[in-house]
Amino acid sequence: MGISIYDTPLPERQLSEYLQLLETCGLRDEGDADIIALMTEDDRLVACGALAGHTVKQLAVAPDAEGQGAMAAVLSALISEAYARGVHRLFLCTKPENLRMFGSMGFHIVIETKDAVLLENRKGGLDSFLESIPKYDGVCGAVVCNCDPFTLGHRHLIEYAVSHCDDLYVFAVSEKGSMFSPQERLEMIRKGTEDIANCHVFESDLYLISRATFPAYFIRDESRADLVKSDLDIELFCRRIAPALNISRRFAGEEPFSPVTRAYNERMKELLPANGISFEEIPRLAEISAGRVRSLIESGNIEKIREMVPESTYEVIQRRS
């Protein structure tokens, strides 16, 4: 038995065997893996697993190879490879019945829902993240945003939100964006809101809208938006983050373009109030979207974006080009 690690895309022969194994195990490839581990025995694929960002996924063992430690071997190979590549924090999403198995492999529970459980390889990781964030006494609100890049549209949403609570937490998505790094986005949000009192900007540390909590957001398969699963992300916010930070309101921008984000907002409308958190969708500022700004940057139309972004964002964009 041997395990090989491949960078995606897989070579053709391996790819068809891999897809076949996933199908046998009731899974499907989501196309976002960075590396894939394949375990073969006598030239036959018996187990596989993948790593997408910080998330271990696509773990599958052929039914006739179960019970021989193949899962442990594949997971070990993925963990070692992740560390070798400097990825130390790992998440894993699985069905609740697998909790015990992964629990004995150094993974700890972050949140459990009816049909899924999110685990991470750090004990009390979410607790220490929440401890690191200051708490406020009044009515607290939250905005979670990608801000790739931070525009006047985001600023408009934050200004509205801050005027509808005493203190506002702004959580910046900490996954790699399609254009700007998490550090650049955090800097843009901080600088673009530094004149707003009671607005507190933090990294979401992969606990909100990450490839672990909400993979569909990053896969962007718009044709399957009806299948978007965001409950894990929303429940994690409602049951772990909001209570710890005393958050009772959440705000989001209306989403006319992306079916995935729209489905996420729709789901928040249902789940947040059921958990005692109000949810408000704010109409967009006409003509402004981060996506439009990105395409203008790509086409070299830097001057045109001046009216869509704060000066601080403009500086970051200029620095890049």
Place this chain on the structure above:
Amino acid sequence: MEIKKTAVAGTLESSDCMVTVEPAKKGIELELESAVIRQYGRQIRKVALATLKRLGVRNARVSIVDKGALDCTIKARVECAVMRAAEHEGRINWGGMIK
């Protein structure tokens, strides 16, 4: 030996253990998970701490996920993780610190 980065050694396979070593500010923090923690927890800790001491590691966060490893395995995995975390691979003093 100074721990410079996070590193891992070992596997989650039966009779092995996976050891993670991370930089820390003060002292040794050792976290152990094992199905046989009640029978062998104390012994595993003893072996791991003795190995760290022999390697001169004073500050580190060490986590061991044990799958029924023997003492010699635990020792070897701790040594390997420390060498990687201290960026000490390639200049290992065989027969000295590692014996």
